Amino acid sequence: MSEVTFDGAALPTKERTRSYLTEGHTLSSWLFTTDHKRIAILYMAALTFFFFVGGLAAALIRLELFTPEGDLLSADGYNRAFTLHGVIMVWFFLVPSIPVTLGNFLLPLMIGASDVAFPKLNLTSWYIFMAAGLLAVYTILVGGVDTGWTFYTPLSTAFSNSHVVTAAGAVFISGFSTIATSVNFIATIHMLRAPGMTWFRLPLFVWALYTVSIVMVLATPVLAMVLLLVMAERVLGIPFFDAARGGDPLLFQHLFWFYSHPAVYIMILPAFGVISEIVTCFSRRRIFGYSFMVYAMLWITVIGFMVWGHHMFVSGMSIYASLVFSFLSFIIAVPSAIKVFNWTFTLYRGSVAFDSPMLYAIGFIGLFTIGGLTGLFLAAVPVDVHVTDTYFVVAHFHYIMVGGAVSAFYGGLHYWWPKMTGRLYPDGVARFAAILMFFGFAFTFTPMFIMGFLGMPRRYYTYPPEFQIWHVLASSGALLLAVAYLMPMAYLGWSLFRGQRAGDDPWWATGLEWRTTSPPPKENFFAPVRVDNDPYEYHPEDVGPHHEHKEPFRTQGEVG
Amino acid sequence: MSVSPQAMHEALREPWHSLHRQRQGVSFGVWVFLASEVMFFSGVLLLYAMYRILYSDSFATAARESNIWFGTINTAVLLTSSLTMAVASEGARAGLRRLTLWCLLITALLGLTFLVIKGFEYREDITEHLIPGPHFKLPDPTAQIFWALYWLLTGVHAVHVTIIALVALFNFQAWRRLRQLTSPAFEGLALYWHLVDMVWIFLYPLIYLPGRSG
Numbered sequence: 001m002s003e004v005t006f007d008g009a010a011l012p013t014k015e016r017t018r019s020y021l022t023e024g025h026t027l028s029s030w031l032f033t034t035d036h037k038r039i040a041i042l043y044m045a046a047l048t049f050f051f052f053v054g055g056l057a058a059a060l061i062r063l064e065l066f067t068p069e070g071d072l073l074s075a076d077g078y079n080r081a082f083t084l085h086g087v088i089m090v091w092f093f094l095v096p097s098i099p100v101t102l103g104n105f106l107l108p109l110m111i112g113a114s115d116v117a118f119p120k121l122n123l124t125s126w127y128i129f130m131a132a133g134l135l136a137v138y139t140i141l142v143g144g145v146d147t148g149w150t151f152y153t154p155l156s157t158a159f160s161n162s163h164v165v166t167a168a169g170a171v172f173i174s175g176f177s178t179i180a181t182s183v184n185f186i187a188t189i190h191m192l193r194a195p196g197m198t199w200f201r202l203p204l205f206v207w208a209l210y211t212v213s214i215v216m217v218l219a220t221p222v223l224a225m226v227l228l229l230v231m232a233e234r235v236l237g238i239p240f241f242d243a244a245r246g247g248d249p250l251l252f253q254h255l256f257w258f259y260s261h262p263a264v265y266i267m268i269l270p271a272f273g274v275i276s277e278i279v280t281c282f283s284r285r286r287i288f289g290y291s292f293m294v295y296a297m298l299w300i301t302v303i304g305f306m307v308w309g310h311h312m313f314v315s316g317m318s319i320y321a322s323l324v325f326s327f328l329s330f331i332i333a334v335p336s337a338i339k340v341f342n343w344t345f346t347l348y349r350g351s352v353a354f355d356s357p358m359l360y361a362i363g364f365i366g367l368f369t370i371g372g373l374t375g376l377f378l379a380a381v382p383v384d385v386h387v388t389d390t391y392f393v394v395a396h397f398h399y400i401m402v403g404g405a406v407s408a409f410y411g412g413l414h415y416w417w418p419k420m421t422g423r424l425y426p427d428g429v430a431r432f433a434a435i436l437m438f439f440g441f442a443f444t445f446t447p448m449f450i451m452g453f454l455g456m457p458r459r460y461y462t463y464p465p466e467f468q469i470w471h472v473l474a475s476s477g478a479l480l481l482a483v484a485y486l487m488p489m490a491y492l493g494w495s496l497f498r499g500q501r502a503g504d505d506p507w508w509a510t511g512l513e514w515r516t517t518s519p520p521p522k523e524n525f526f527a528p529v530r531v532d533n534d535p536y537e538y539h540p541e542d543v544g545p546h547h548e549h550k551e552p553f554r555t556q557g558e559v560g
Numbered sequence: 561m562s563v564s565p566q567a568m569h570e571a572l573r574e575p576w577h578s579l580h581r582q583r584q585g586v587s588f589g590v591w592v593f594l595a596s597e598v599m600f601f602s603g604v605l606l607l608y609a610m611y612r613i614l615y616s617d618s619f620a621t622a623a624r625e626s627n628i629w630f631g632t633i634n635t636a637v638l639l640t641s642s643l644t645m646a647v648a649s650e651g652a653r654a655g656l657r658r659l660t661l662w663c664l665l666i667t668a669l670l671g672l673t674f675l676v677i678k679g680f681e682y683r684e685d686i687t688e689h690l691i692p693g694p695h696f697k698l699p700d701p702t703a704q705i706f707w708a709l710y711w712l713l714t715g716v717h718a719v720h721v722t723i724i725a726l727v728a729l730f731n732f733q734a735w736r737r738l739r740q741l742t743s744p745a746f747e748g749l750a751l752y753w754h755l756v757d758m759v760w761i762f763l764y765p766l767i768y769l770p771g772r773s774g
Contacts, residue, residue, distance in 0.1 A: 034574070108575070115575035117585050179596050187589040191581060217592055221600035229604065229712065238692040238708035239701075240607065245692075246615060246702035255603050
């Protein structure tokens with residue numbers, strides 16, 4: 001069994017120091033680049049900005065809720081703050097986050113290609129995203145929107161006095177960027193795999209990007225259309241959801257959740273991919289049940305389109321429809337559980353190292369499990385009726401989207417940072433930040449489960465004093481969480497200038513992205529790539545990456 | 561006329577290694593995007609289906625207000641343009657320059673004709689007060705839903721028809737030899753144009769034919 005070997009140190013110095021970062025230093029060399037790696041960096045800059053904006057709104061919310069009275073924001077101001085938080089975080093951070101940054105950077109590297117299938121389209125999608133982002137920022141500056149991120153009719157079409165049209169327009173436009181990226185990814189994975197890189201040799205992160213792209217291509221247009229209907233009804237006064245003229249506002253909810261439930265999988269599927277890469281690398285073991293991991297993601301992709309009704313149990317659907325959606329929502333928990341078990345079995349008898357990416361990954365597994373299990377509470381119709389529109393729901397989806405997806409994003413960022421920049425960060429500080437993120441998160445959102453179950457409704461800016469203890473806990477936790485999110489920006493930024501050189505493969509990982517220099521050259525690889533082995537061949541030791549540099553393993557007393 | 565190796569080389573783009581594979585990739589990419597477009601229209605067609613089941617009488621009355629002449633002529637125009645586009649795409653692949661240029665030009669002109677006819681139809685609709693709102697022509701409020709869907713569906717379709725700008729651009733580029741005939745983009749554009757045509761084939765019976773059988 002031969003594996004793609006590469007030794008960057010053997011290259012001539014001129015080749016070794018050449019990278020995608022050294023190909024031009026002007027602003028236009030960045031703004032008109034078609035290099036997927038540079039586009040990933042452009043996206044990263046944009047997403048960092050939106051993460052700050054969304055985070056600022058979260059800070060306002062948690063500050064307001066510190067006391068039972070409304071002392072910081074007006075009722076209307078509070079509505080605008082949580083809508084801003086939702087819209088920005090969902091469409092301008094979480095949905096694009098892992099695919100457009102880590103995915104854009106790594107997908108061609110992982111399959112042995114020199115770029116994505118349509119490099120110009122890739123750059124175009126960034127510009128579309130920025131146009132959408134500008135419109136979103138404009139919406140915020142002129143006063144924001146107060147409908148909640150869900151834009152429910154008839155509030156959004158007939159009653160709201162805020163800037164619904166520009167907000168919906170921003171989301172509409174960002175959808176084109178998402179679709180362009182996912183078309184690009186699907187074509188890349190189908191057409192540009194290196195010789196020998198068969199479908200069942202793909203790293204699971206590539207499979208994750210593939211499945212998420214399918215969901216994006218098929219779900220995003222439905223959201224685009226329904227937002228178009230809302231904008232048309234609001235601007236032109238033509239009825240789609242107007243009950244006075246025979247329209248049915250509930251139809252909006254069906255179409256909206258037909259996108260927005262799969263959107264949850266858009267956020268979590270790439271995270272699954274990242275975690276699979278990290279867990280195998282830091283337990284030095286082949287992933288447990290590779291093909292099941294793939295089928296689980298495909299299963300989620302398909303069933304994810306059939307569970308939207310569980311957001312509408314109290315909206316007046318027939319009880320039969322509710323029961324079918326409830327059943328399907330239980331079904332979709334199975335593949336997620338398979339994935340959690342398989343990660344755990346990968347750890348079992350592995351040689352586990354607790355570097356910072358691994359700490360994020362282990363934190364992910366714990367938080368995602370809690371998020372997933374509380375999802376089953378909500379999938380059960382009677383429990384859901386009790387906790388609908390309470391903080392229980394808020395806690396549940398933050399466990400998935402923040403505890404899950406954002407932890408995985410930070411984990412992936414730490415794992416691939418040396419590849420992207422060629423520098424190592426101080427791992428001690430990074431481990432501290434990872435653990436702080438876990439505790440800060442649990443501190444913030446666990447009290448929400450309790451107060452939600454006790455009856456604290458979501459989207460209220462004042463509340464009865466008996467809930468204050470839980471809100472104070474959550475707000476204090478949010479402070480820790482904010483520190484945990486900001487810390488990496490400091491030490492990762494520092495590492496850019498002062499960090500130790502990473503070398504080609506600091507983690508001794510499998511995967512083609514480590515078979516080139518860090519940071520990689522513009523064309524990704526120095527020689528044509530051929531793949532002859534399965535992914536994750538960490539074990540046994542004598543076939544793992546860089547085994548030729550390792551001292552051979554011997555048991556005590558063995559002579560050899 | 562055969563395709564020279566140099567022409568193939570000039571149509572090849574990064575990161576592809578062969579024009580054949582690039583052509584497959586472009587078609588495949590456009591097909592994936594077409595799946596997205598299908599989902600885009602299916603959301604609003606679901607709305608149409610539900611409201612038509614709920615208000616079938618009112619939909620029949622409302623649809624009789626549409627002008628079937630405009631609709632039918634436009635169907636013929638668009639179907640013909642799809643034919644010329646298909647010929648242009650195959651012609652480009654075979655390296656038949658004159659045929660390709662003419663067919664692209666005719667496609668763009670037919671697309672423009674479609675939009676002009678649609679414009680006359682819209683003018684008539686407006687003068688007949690067929691815009692949903694306080695001055696709507698028909699008394700039944702649910703008839704407004706049909707016309708809301710009419711304006712939205714035909715409007716969004718018309719926006720898709722403006723892709724003829726790209727047809728015209730490709731025609732210009734091919735004429736000035738700025739774009740090789742071997743470029744896979746002709747086939748990609750043709751696929752997209754056929755989708756525009758297909759959508760109309762669905763819209764025509766949904767908009768113009770209800771209520772006209774009796």
